[in-house]
Amino acid sequence: MQEYLIFGSITFVLSTIFSAGGAGAGIALIPIFHFMGLNFILAKAIGLFAGASTTITASIMNLKRKVIDFTFVIPIAIGMLGFSPIGAYASIYINQEVVKFMFMILLFYSATMMLFGKKEAILKLEQTKFLLFIIGAIVGFISGILGVGGGNILIPLLIIFGFEPKKVAISVSFVVPFSTLGSFFTYLSIVKMDWILLMVVSFSAIIGGYFGNYMMQFKLKQNHIKKLMGAILYILACKLLLGFII
Secondary structure, three states, X not given: OHHHHHHHHHHHHHHHHHHHOOOOOHHHHXXXXXXXXXXXXXXXXXXXXXXXXXXXXXXXXXXXXXOOOHHHHHHHXXXXXXXXXHHHHHHOOOOHHHHHHHHHHHHHHHXXXXXXXXXXXXXXXXXXXXXXXXXXXXXXXXXXXXXXXXHHHHHHHHHHOOOOHHHHHHHHHHHHHHHHHHHHHHHXXXXXXXXXHHHHHHHHHHHHHHHHHHHHHHOOOHHHHXXXXXXXXXXXXXXXXXXXXX
16 A cells, blocks of 8 residues: 555656646656566556546646647547557567667657757648648657657657647647557556556546646746756656666
């Protein structure tokens, strides 16, 4: 029971912080759960579901505010939903140390983008359903392999391609659960799930997500939250790096 409380408390804190910064906490929870003794595949499965729980909270709020452009998000969502399970299945046949190394690179990349990334377009591409589907499919496949929702990959990619940053941020909160749940059910078929831990973590993520959304709207500056998130991801990336060196 004490172990479940520790997992739940960590999930609540990180979900609050990352939700306040407009992101899911799965990318931070997965390595922490692994460091705490969970099998890496199980850590990915539980982290994915927790991340989905956090982002679904944001999606519901955006739906109520009627700010989602469905012509923009649906092709991306279909691509991510279709290809994230394929990526998750493919990860079974990839050496897990290689997957961990790829995950470490993603942590360094995500932390750097949070702290130093500039929201500037490099290309200006015409928005077509096919292009959005391809972007969703590629990000979904990569996300499935790594066991993440894909928001940290999708947001900078769409901005680089010339899509409006505010529209991208709102849209990603809607499409990420499709990738997350698609990968989760694939991992669920190949790993023995601790259902009590999953429920504790999911409940903590939902509560943290609501609390974080409240803080984002009324209390804290986004710049400070992004710096804290970036610092957390850098620490986790360095911890993984030390595991490869030592």
